[in-house]
Amino acid sequence: MKGMSDIAANLESVRERIRAAALRSGHDAAAVELLAVSKTHPVESIQTALNAGQFVFGENRVQEILIKQPQLPEKVRWHLIGPLQSNKVRKVLPLVEMIHSVDHLEIARDINRIGGELGLHPRVLIEINLAAESSKHGFTPEKIREQLEQLYALDRLYIQGVMCIPPFDPMPENTRPYFVKLRELRDELEKLGGAPLPQLSMGMSHDFEVAVEEGATIVRVGSAIFGSRPSKEPTPPA
Numbered sequence: 577m578k579g580m581s582d583i584a585a586n587l588e589s590v591r592e593r594i595r596a597a598a599l600r601s602g603h604d605a606a607a608v609e610l611l612a613v614s615k616t617h618p619v620e621s622i623q624t625a626l627n628a629g630q631f632v633f634g635e636n637r638v639q640e641i642l643i644k645q646p647q648l649p650e651k652v653r654w655h656l657i658g659p660l661q662s663n664k665v666r667k668v669l670p671l672v673e674m675i676h677s678v679d680h681l682e683i684a685r686d687i688n689r690i691g692g693e694l695g696l697h698p699r700v701l702i703e704i705n706l707a708a709e710s711s712k713h714g715f716t717p718e719k720i721r722e723q724l725e726q727l728y729a730l731d732r733l734y735i736q737g738v739m740c741i742p743p744f745d746p747m748p749e750n751t752r753p754y755f756v757k758l759r760e761l762r763d764e765l766e767k768l769g770g771a772p773l774p775q776l777s778m779g780m781s782h783d784f785e786v787a788v789e790e791g792a793t794i795v796r797v798g799s800a801i802f803g804s805r806p807s808k809e810p811t812p813p814a
């Protein structure tokens with residue numbers, strides 16, 4: 577079993593690898609936010625990370641944020657990184673400082689409307705499905721070019737950047753072209769929309785260093801900090 581002290585050591589090691597990747601690629605390491613992805617892990621693990629100076633955590637399910645948030649100090653900052661359904665928007669908006677996963681126009685409209693009703697200005701990222709994978713959420717590059725203006729018309733939203741989950745490849749170097757593509761699309765959308773999109777949310781446990789080299793401003797790191805998650809597959813009988 578992973579000891580609690582491993583979490584502190586893992587955090588330090590991930591931070592050090594971010595610093596090194598930023599240094600060798602001419603980026604400012606201080607401008608890279610480490611989002612600790614705590615999904616499936618218990619509040620005790622989050623508390624340990626908090627004690628080690630980690631304040632910002634990512635969850636992919638609203639339900640899990642609703643359960644964990646009241647059990648932890650208020651200084652914990654939450655980001656939603658998984659798909660959001662309309663009927664959960666009202667509950668989650670007051671609890672999260674950023675939603676990374678705005679993946680279609682309708683949910684953006686719901687967040688905008690409910691944000692207005694709650695007196696909030698939600699900070700969001702646009703999720704991009706770079707490889708147009710049918711199994712993945714997000715705007716394809718074509719779709720976002722087409723619908724950017726409609727997103728910018730939603731006046732409660734602070735649209736702060738873009739996010740991607742590239743096709744998995746065990747070799748991080750093979751994912752680099754996707755990170756480059758996301759950055760270039762971001763640059764294009766800034767010109768198209770006439771507004772800055774400073775945040776690039778990209779890179780996970782196995783490829784965050786490459787993402788930092790390509791300009792990531794938020795890396796979403798789970799298993800490299802908290803250890804592996806329980807497998808979704810049921811364990812076959814022995």
Ligand SMILES: *Cc1c(COP(=O)(O)O)cnc(C)c1O
Pocket residue numbers: 613615636657658741780781782796797798799800
């Ligand atoms: C689970 C998850 C991560 C973290 O994955 P690790 O490989 O454990 O680092 C990052 N982003 C999203 C959207 C996730 O769902």
